[in-house]
Amino acid sequence: MLVLGIETSCDETGIALYDTERGLLADALHSQIAVHREYGGVVPELASRDHIRKTLPLIEEVLQRAGQKKSDLDAVAYTSGPGLVGALMVGASIGRSLAYALDIPALGVHHMEGHLLAPMLEESPPAFPFVALLVSGGHTQLVDVEGIGRYRLLGESVDDAAGEAFDKAAKMLGLPYPGGPHIAKLAGGGDPLRFDFPRPMVRQGGLNFSFSGLKTAVLNAVNASKDAAGEVSAVDAADIAASFQMAVVDTLMLKCRRALKETGRKQLIIAGGVSANKALRESLESMVAKINGQLYYARPAFCTDNGAMIAYAGAQRLAAGQVDDLAIVAKARWPMDSLPPIEEAS
Numbered sequence: 001m002l003v004l005g006i007e008t009s010c011d012e013t014g015i016a017l018y019d020t021e022r023g024l025l026a027d028a029l030h031s032q033i034a035v036h037r038e039y040g041g042v043v044p045e046l047a048s049r050d051h052i053r054k055t056l057p058l059i060e061e062v063l064q065r066a067g068q069k070k071s072d073l074d075a076v077a078y079t080s081g082p083g084l085v086g087a088l089m090v091g092a093s094i095g096r097s098l099a100y101a102l103d104i105p106a107l108g109v110h111h112m113e114g115h116l117l118a119p120m121l122e123e124s125p126p127a128f129p130f131v132a133l134l135v136s137g138g139h140t141q142l143v144d145v146e147g148i149g150r151y152r153l154l155g156e157s158v159d160d161a162a163g164e165a166f167d168k169a170a171k172m173l174g175l176p177y178p179g180g181p182h183i184a185k186l187a188g189g190g191d192p193l194r195f196d197f198p199r200p201m202v203r204q205g206g207l208n209f210s211f212s213g214l215k216t217a218v219l220n221a222v223n224a225s226k227d228a229a230g231e232v233s234a235v236d237a238a239d240i241a242a243s244f245q246m247a248v249v250d251t252l253m254l255k256c257r258r259a260l261k262e263t264g265r266k267q268l269i270i271a272g273g274v275s276a277n278k279a280l281r282e283s284l285e286s287m288v289a290k291i292n293g294q295l296y297y298a299r300p301a302f303c304t305d306n307g308a309m310i311a312y313a314g315a316q317r318l319a320a321g322q323v324d325d326l327a328i329v330a331k332a333r334w335p336m337d338s339l340p341p342i343e344e345a346s
Contacts, residue, residue, distance in 0.1 A: 001074045001319055004059065004098075005311025008051040008091030009083030009111045010138070011035075011042045014307030015058040017066045018315050024121060026065035027308045029301070030054045037177050041167070048086035055094050062307075073104055077314020080108025081331025082138075088330035096328045105323040107314050112139060112336050114309035115271040117148070118298040121312055126296040131265045133256055135280075136272030137163030137178070140209045140252075141336075142259045145269075148316055149341040154259050155207025162248055163274045165211035169244050172222045173237050183241050184277055190235075190242030195221050197247040202254050207262075209255065211248070218244050245279055253283045257291075266293040276303040317342060 002025075007014035016027035032050050036042050063069065078095030081088060092108060099106035116132050119125055131154070134141045140157040160168070163180060170179025175186065197217045200210040218240060225236040232240075256268055268288055274280065275297050288295045302308055320342045 001315060002068065002072055003311050003315040003318060004062075004073050004076045004095075005109075005307040005309075005314055006055065006059075006076070006078040006091040006095045007111075007114070007305050007307045007310045008055060008087050009079045009081070010087060010305060011047050012305040013051050013054040013058055014305055014310065015055070015062045016307035016311040017062055017068060018308065018311035020315050020319055024308055024312070025068070026062045027306065027311075028058050028062050028065070029306055030058060033178065040171055040177050042084070044084045044086055047084060048090055051087055051090040055090060059094075070098070070102060073102060075099070075104050075314070075318045076106045077109050077310055077318065078106070079111050079114065079310050080329050081111060081334040083111055083330075083332065085330050085332050088332075089328070092328050092330050096326070100326065105318060107318050107322060107324050108329055109310045109314045109317075110334055110336055110339055111305075111310075112141070113148075113339060114313045116143065116145065116269070116336075117313045117316070118271050118302045118306075118309040119269050119296045121302060121308055122296070122298060126267050126269055126294070129265060130267035130269055130296070131256070131259050131263055133252065133268065133270045133275070134272050135162045135252065135270065135274040137161060137167065139272065140211075142207050142255060143336070144259075144263050144265070147341065149339045151337045151339065153335075153337050154263070155209065155255065157209040157211065159210050159212040160215060162209070162211060162252065163272070165215050165248065166274065168215050169218045169241070172219055173232065173241060180274060180277065183245055184279065186238050187242040187245040187279070190238030190240070192242040192246040194239040195243035197221075197243050199247055199251045199254065202251060207255055207259055209251065214244070214247055214251075245277075249277070249280045249283045252280060253287050256284060257287050260288075260291065260293065266291065267296065268293060269296040271298060271303070273304045276300045
């Protein structure tokens with residue numbers, strides 16, 4: 001089955017072709033970072049307009065790279081939620097209309113399920129069951145995964161997601177959007193022990209997250225470090241970035257360790273944009289090694305939003321017989337544990 005995947009949930013237009021027998025054939029990604037950078041965050045209307053401009057040309061590009069034609073497609077999978085409704089509507093409208101014109105099935109895919117399954121695209125994918133840490137700009141969740149669609153939410157952020165906290169901390173330090181890569185780069189030259197930032201909701205137990213208090217601590221440190229001209233020195237900025245990153249990494253690691261212990265699992269996957277963070281990967285690698293476990297993650301290109309993860313996730317459900325009707329659906333919110341198990345797809 002040859003599946004076209006379309007991802008337009010936020011500020012990246014991702015297109016991919018996945019074949020259930022041959023694997024990933026081709027993919028392409030257009031990032032809107034340059035569009036949104038001057039605003040310090042994603043502007044929904046601008047995101048939607050850019051998706052309109054880029055989606056069809058990228059579909060043509062991916063088909064050409066793979067040596068395929070539209071008539072070769074067996075199905076279309078597109079992100080149906082969660083995300084920005086306007087952006088989602090672009091991909092959903094194009095995907096559903098293309099499938100209708102070609103008289104092939106279409107399926108709306110859950111964006112976070114796409115992230116969760118992205119490590120399956122690697123040469124040595126994890127086997128079910130496992131614990132998944134989904135960590136991005138919009139989500140921070142721990143999920144117990146027994147199979148596709150068999151998800152149990154263990155914990156999630158009660159306020160800011162980890163990726164959002166990275167962006168806000170970067171903004172406080174005068175760094176460009178998106179903040180994660182810039183914080184990580186700056187942290188590489190800083191002292192992570194200089195500022196004693198909180199590890200939120202660690203001592204209380206449980207598996208939920210909170211990063212608003214950490215964000216406030218960073219703001220206080222930035223303000224206290226400003227000189228008479230209102231500037232933060234390069235040394236202070238690097239130390240703040242390093243201490244902030246360590247606080248986030250420690251918090252995520254401790255919660256993951258707790259989740260593995262509570263579930264009895266030995267396999268941990270991390271997915272989403274923040275899963276590309278080198279310090280986080282190293283911390284989790286060390287942690288799982290101590291319990292004779294295994295850590296899995298996608299290649300950096302598939303950590304951020306991309307079409308390959310949507311094509312793969314959609315292909316699994318389409319191959320099991322799940323198909324959507326003609327309605328074009330975009331969901332700003334969509335609990336992942338409401339998805340049907342793949343064996344119950346019809």
